[in-house]
Amino acid sequence: MTNFNIEQAAQQARLASLQIAKLSTDSKNQLLTLMADTIAANKSKILDANGKDIAAGRSKGLSEAMLDRLLLTNERIDGIRAAIIDIVNLADPVGNKSAVTKRPNGIEVSKMRIPLGVVAMIYEARPNVTAEAAALCIKSGNAVILRGGSEALHSNLAIAELLHQSLQQCQLSADIATVIPDPSRQVISEMLTLNQYIDLVIPRGGEGLIRFVSDNSRIPVIQHFKGVCHLYIDKYADLDKAVNILINGKTQRPSACNAIETVLVHKDIAAEFLPVANIALKPFAVSVHACADSIDYFQQASLASDADYAAEYLAQEVAVKQVDSFAAAIAHIERYSSDHTEVIVSQDYSRTNAFVSAVNSSVVMVNASSRFSDGGELGLGSEIGISTSKLHAYGPMGLQALTTQKFVVLGDGQVRP
Numbered sequence: 001m002t003n004f005n006i007e008q009a010a011q012q013a014r015l016a017s018l019q020i021a022k023l024s025t026d027s028k029n030q031l032l033t034l035m036a037d038t039i040a041a042n043k044s045k046i047l048d049a050n051g052k053d054i055a056a057g058r059s060k061g062l063s064e065a066m067l068d069r070l071l072l073t074n075e076r077i078d079g080i081r082a083a084i085i086d087i088v089n090l091a092d093p094v095g096n097k098s099a100v101t102k103r104p105n106g107i108e109v110s111k112m113r114i115p116l117g118v119v120a121m122i123y124e125a126r127p128n129v130t131a132e133a134a135a136l137c138i139k140s141g142n143a144v145i146l147r148g149g150s151e152a153l154h155s156n157l158a159i160a161e162l163l164h165q166s167l168q169q170c171q172l173s174a175d176i177a178t179v180i181p182d183p184s185r186q187v188i189s190e191m192l193t194l195n196q197y198i199d200l201v202i203p204r205g206g207e208g209l210i211r212f213v214s215d216n217s218r219i220p221v222i223q224h225f226k227g228v229c230h231l232y233i234d235k236y237a238d239l240d241k242a243v244n245i246l247i248n249g250k251t252q253r254p255s256a257c258n259a260i261e262t263v264l265v266h267k268d269i270a271a272e273f274l275p276v277a278n279i280a281l282k283p284f285a286v287s288v289h290a291c292a293d294s295i296d297y298f299q300q301a302s303l304a305s306d307a308d309y310a311a312e313y314l315a316q317e318v319a320v321k322q323v324d325s326f327a328a329a330i331a332h333i334e335r336y337s338s339d340h341t342e343v344i345v346s347q348d349y350s351r352t353n354a355f356v357s358a359v360n361s362s363v364v365m366v367n368a369s370s371r372f373s374d375g376g377e378l379g380l381g382s383e384i385g386i387s388t389s390k391l392h393a394y395g396p397m398g399l400q401a402l403t404t405q406k407f408v409v410l411g412d413g414q415v416r417p
Helices: 006-021 025-041 043-059 064-070 074-089 128-139 150-169 185-191 207-216 239-251 267-284 326-336 349-358
Strands: 097-102 108-115 118-123 143-147 177-179 200-204 229-233 260-266 287-290 317-323 341-345 363-366 385-387 395-397 403-410
Touching (some): 006 108, 006 118, 006 143, 006 177, 006 185, 025 074, 025 128, 025 150, 043 064, 043 074, 043 150, 064 150, 074 128, 118 128, 118 185, 128 143, 128 177, 143 185, 150 177, 185 207, 200 207, 200 385, 229 239, 229 326, 239 260, 239 267, 239 341, 260 267, 267 317, 317 326, 326 349, 341 349, 349 363
Parallel strands (some): 118 143, 118 200, 143 177, 260 317, 287 317, 341 363
Antiparallel strands (some): 097 108, 108 403, 385 395
16 A cells, blocks of 8 residues: 555554553553453454455465464454453553662652653564553553555454444554554654654564564664574473473464473483373374484484574474583573573472573463463563664563553752752
8 A cells, every 4th residue: 555654644643642541540551441341342344354264375485383373263353352352451561660869968859750752663464462452552551553465454354444443433643553554664664763752673483574674674673583492401300391391382372472382301310201291292293303312212303403403493393412411401592592491390499490590581481381471471462573782671561561661750849960
């Protein structure tokens, strides 16, 4: 759509951000509830649009992982509604004061949470992001510009129409949630120069997209290049827990960025664990890339390479490696980690504590599935993204990560000597 003007849209979003920033918590919650109900009441419209995207995706040869991310069903639309209602029920961070101190001269100093302003989202597939990102931005008092991939254009525009319907019903500007109708890469390039209107860019998608955004943006970028998540089976692991965590982390939704991609097994438990893992993985047809010490435990496994240990498979595929020690497991994670999520299974408290201290990925788990590395599961509501860079947020990003803080100083006539 050549008539779409991204600079004008960004200017309008900046103006709209002043409107949403002034809304009370109750007003924002009423708006979000209306959005959730409007989406639920228009499932057929969304599914019709999504059907066009799925058909086009299949004809273009999109991978099964990408088609799964793109697909909407009745249940997934119910999930969108539930996610928005979860956001309604979360505490509003805007206006919260913290770090209140009184200085010797009597002035009171505190920090107050305020919206960022205008957030731009650039994402591939996953049309649920259109609704859930808009909801998170609205609850945190921000305007949002949403640029989905061309593969989800019909779905995103159908959802956008319902979001705008709700905004207009509440007599609010539709520019609070802008969905870009132009799928060209050029519109992204131009948007990334508009730092006078946009305060933060959050890309979600493949590593190529995120590197392009990071390399070309004049606006601060939340980075999450990929999710190479590790599961370390310690020599003191409970075997039943280890197998359950492996199967859930690898097979439940392999296209998710929090799926397990590499399993590290302490050599002292390998002879017990690997045969059981082999049997458990078989029903899911998981392809295994195993080290020389592990390959004989699996049927039709291939010998793992460095590239396998660096891979984000996003499929029923996993790398397996035996390690000689706890320290060797940590060293492997340090080398190949994408700073997303790492898991240890162990019944030894000192080992789990050491793992938590030594590993500095954005989420570190003890005896729990990597699939819990998700904003909703961690109590944040729907996440707007996952940051694997440490500024200004790290890990799944919820409402608070969409705000910043200003200093508030209360005095009674004090002047600086």
